[in-house]
Amino acid sequence: MTPYRQIRADYDRDSIVVYQAYHREIAEPTIRAGRFVEPFSWGRMTWVKPSYLWLMGRSNWGTKSRQEHILAIRIKRDDWERALSLGVLTSFESKTHKQEENWRSQFEDASVHVQWDPERTIHGKKREHRSIQVGLSRAIIRDFTDDWIVDITDFTERTRKIRSLYLAGNLKRAKDQLPPERVYPVSDSIVRQLGMDY
Template sequence: MTSLYEIRADYDRETIVVYQAYSSQIADAALKAQKFVAPFSFQRMTWIKPSFLWLIHRSNWGQKPGQTRILGVRIRRDGWEKALSLGVLTSPEKQVYASRKVWEQEFNKAPVHIQWDTERSPRGAALPCFSIQVGLSRHIIREFVDEWIVSIEDLTPVVRKLNAIRKGSSKSLKRFLPPEKVYPVSAEWGRKLLISR
């Protein structure tokens, strides 16, 4: 049974895949270099998402302006876990923070922001659980780019194929999707990130 808050991802012992949507200019440069380079911005927050379905829903299946290319970015798990350890939720959840003031103080100085968004089904319906996205500020983006990234894959053709199937038939999309499973976190991180155990 899926918990209300849990991290679901395609991962192995050393790496985890996160997804991002960009313009062709940013995507082509990143694919060639196998890391993010100009015109990617190092001065603004970049969000990484381990849920494939949530990302393709958010990008309208790669059809939103500036989000037409879907990238699978495989990063080191120690980098991902560092981001989680530095993260502060984007809302002052009472289960986590003693007061709104405490949350504001932590949030304003945090190099990483953590947000939970409604997860999506293969056909875009809202599900009764949430998917995590992790915002990396300019204070940690260089480390993400230079030290965490293992490889970058262009998933745009896959997304286009899935969108055609989704629109044209009742055939299940599940067998075409990445093998996401629950990502383990410690009890301490669970409390901090709202993850139920």
């Protein structure tokens, strides 16, 4: 049985892929430049997700307004793990935080926020186990855009292909096109900090 909270991702020895959905005005200049450029905003929190199907559920396969372009962003594992080590859960949990006041103080000062949401199936249905979202605040977002990124891939056409196969009833072929995701190992301290199960 899949643990309730567990990071699953497409990764190799040095890097991990996270996904984001953007509207054309941000996605197209970013893809051309191979990095985030204006009008991307460095003044607001940006959320990255290693679960492709979670983002598909959120963006309805890139068909929701202003979420039409799907970007696969490969970042360095060292930086991803640094972000996790700085992460504070978005809500108080007694098993993770000793006192609510301590959590609130940590949350307000945190440069990274972490939220666990239901994982999705290819059908868009919520699963019992959770998938991680990592929010990068203004305090750290420049590190993300300027230093962490190995490359940015436009996943929009692949997403449309998978959706077309699914809608045509070719479920196996659609699943075969999904990016590979497997359990991502993290330290015991991060497991405790983020209320994870392994």
